[in-house]
Amino acid sequence: MAPDTAPFVMRFDPKPVLARQSIFSRASEALIDSFAQAAQVVSLKKGDTLFLQDDDADAFYIVLSGWVKLFRETLDGNEAVIDMVTNGHIFAETAILEDSVHSFGASAIEDVRVLRLPSALLRKAITEDNAMALSMLTSLSRHRKRQTREIESLTLQNASQRIGCFLLRLCHRDDMGPIELKLPYDKSLIAARLGMKSETFSRALNKLREETGITVKGATVIIPTIDVMSSFACSACSNEFPCDDMH
């Protein structure tokens, strides 16, 4: 076949995805190239496990599409959903700092594509290039701040306020309302992510309806006014609305 009639092959170029990551914000183009060359696209079906807690961590990941659940399993068989990540989110990158084992498991809650990158390359980069170490420090620190807010929220907000906070994070900071939202994943997963049993979630959602006038039909939520929602949800939080966790 002549070159000019060769079939057009969709090749995925990981460079823009990498360049958008804060850990690569100060990286040279050559360094991003080396990661791009080593990157692999992995497709997962709903329910597939990417890795389990305590597995050797020879790779880290960036989500290309779909939602990935990060979880820990307790000795009595329950599961703590420690995070839900989607498009553009990086995860498992800090395992290189933690004995190179995964401190949580990761599985696909729907069809998912992730970019798989070798941990060894990242370890080399932060050891040899101080700009990379500093970018990673900034990224880790931002994550720590987010976790601190989450501990605060689990400590002080009631269940209805936590759901309200979750919904507000789906809004944009200059939205006024009414706003129609689509829940990003199943209510049972939202409950787990917010550290609630399903029954608690249902009761709390009903209370939130009464307090803020929202309507919920399947996966669609309508928030009539952001003001009412934020004064209800954010009063038990140390961040003023709109906070850094919003878009």
Add this chain to the structure above:
Amino acid sequence: MAPDTAPFVMRFDPKPVLARQSIFSRASEALIDSFAQAAQVVSLKKGDTLFLQDDDADAFYIVLSGWVKLFRETLDGNEAVIDMVTNGHIFAETAILEDSVHSFGASAIEDVRVLRLPSALLRKAITEDNAMALSMLTSLSRHRKRQTREIESLTLQNASQRIGCFLLRLCHRDDMGPIELKLPYDKSLIAARLGMKSETFSRALNKLREETGITVKGATVIIPTIDVMSSFACSACSNEFPCDDMH
């Protein structure tokens, strides 16, 4: 006064305290010296505030003695105790990565001495010395792991299990029992640290007594057998007993 009769002045040498910190584990002696020369000992009385959330962060601290409460205040006036730190603990060191403002407040819950160190020196060190950046990454990552476990615990353990977990962390990993412990600070603060209202704490402590046979008199707790306590408290956790959070 002749030099040989000069009064003996107790001078505090901060170098050993600094050398024990994991962020200085790869630091040269010259670097530790520069921090030691800039270090100041600050004494606080019970109730004194060291800094408030959103204050400019020009310093970070290492506790020399006593307990310091790290907290965030909500818009409706409640307080989330995000950590309690004592001898040897470093805090507020990551503010240099976060717009140089404190993301929490710090106050003394008893008479406290802390070592005050300039943030600018640390910023300079991690920028110029990759070994310092890597040590700080390791330290931040360890902290992140601890926070992840805490989110898990707030999500999955019930109140009695959380108190049990708190008590087990005061034991040594090879203790068998019976063990007599002294609570490190007020029960109301323990409740706040564990994210419980005082009433919840009292009820949960009673349930823990029934389940594990512990006795509580004032600040003294006797745990008859560690086995019974750990199988009660650790079943809703993803870490096997004894875990990394123990001494």
